[in-house]
Amino acid sequence: MKILFYIHCLIITFNFSGFAQRCNHANQIQNLYSQLTANGFDTQKPVAYHYFFIDSNEQDLNRLKDILQQQHYKYVRISKTSGKYQLELEKIEAHNAASATQKGKWLNELAKANNVETFDGFEIFSEENNTETDDLNTFKQQIEKTPTAELYKKALELYDKNEDAKALIVFDRCIKQNINLETSYYKRANCKTALGRPIEAIIDLENVLRLNPQHYEANYNVGGLYFDAKNYDKAAGFYQKAVAINPKSDNGFYRLAETYQYMGMKNAALQNCQKALQLNPNNEYAKKLINTLR
Known part of the structure; x- marks a missing residue:
């Protein structure tokens, strides 16, 4: 099984000709625009910004x-997805890091004022991105016609090739068809993490743990x-x-130690690091x- 090892900074990868990266927090936004401008992105040029909101109540999102x-x-x-509703809206506009951060704060406040649980950030779409989206929509239509017996194999093939967007679509279908739910949820979560959708990934991993609380990788990744x-x-x-499930995991104890360090629990951090x-x-x-620590 694939285990994700987390580096604690936002890593953004894209082709400048077409990109989509979910951003929310100020440091993520600053990192994104630094990379965009370094690659020639014109912050004065209006492009399609997609904004995302998540709530368990569809009526709140409709309001x-x-x-x-x-x-x-x-x-x-x-x-x-997994019992939560996601609202996606688009607006053509131009932003730099400062204005995008302000927009995010405003939308977050607006969401809270209207009882919406989460403003889940934004993605930027260029014209090339729209072509990519069209390609994925075509792929989704093809997958809907794929025989049930072939779905899981197709999902694994795409997953192993790191074609995360397509693999996610097929795992969606597998989950709807109740095919290998534990693994489908787990691998779909990894796809979502790779695509910059951590909240949705957590929901999937918690579904894995509902099915199998002893799933080491799911506990590790959601941590x-x-x-x-x-x-x-x-x-x-x-x-x-x-680490209770796998007491031989040095990475598990290291990550627990690192977490205790951030919590100010030096002795616990030192013990787990040892x-x-x-x-x-x-x-x-x-x-x-x-x-x-020493």
């Missing part, structure tokens, strides 16, 4: 949709996602479960951390 449509946002869709979101209490809880090095004296990350 927010009506408010934003009055302000010239274009409705794209409301979709449902990483909560760590990246700076929710260290939850991260520690999932890492604790991971466990990591007992299991694997060559764990370079644990070596660096223990030097910091």
Whole structure:
């Protein structure tokens, strides 16, 4: 099984001719625009910005949709994934890092004021991106015609090739057809993480754990996602479960130690870092951390 090892900074990869990267927090936005401008992106040129909101109540999203449509946002869709609804809206506009950050703060406040749980950031779409979206829509139509017996094999092939957007579409279909649910949810979560959709990835991983609470990789990966979101209490809880399931995981103990460090729990961090090095004296990350802790 694929285990994601998290580096604690936003990594953005795109072809400048066509890109889509979910962004929310200010540091993510600053990193994105730094890379865009370094590649010649014109912040004065209007492009399609897609904004995302998540809530368990579809009516709350519909009310927010009506408010934003009055302000010239274009409705794209409301979709449902793992018991949550996602509203997607589009607006053609130009932003730099500062204005995009302000827009994000405003939309977050607007969401809260209208009882919507989460403003989930934005993606930028160029014309080339729209072509890519059209290609994925065509692929989705093809997958809907694919015989059920072939779906899971197709999903695994795309997953192994790191074709995350297409693999996600096929795993969607597998889950709707109740095909290998535990693995389908797990691998779809990894696709969503790779595509910059951490909240949706957490939902999928929690579905894995509902089906199998002893799934080491799911506990480990959801711990990483909560760590990246700076929710260290939850991260520690999932890492604790991971090392209880697999007490020979040096990376699990290292990540737990790192989380305790961020929580200000130096002794617990040191103890777990020592466990990591007992299991694997060559764990370079644990070596660096223990030097910091001593």
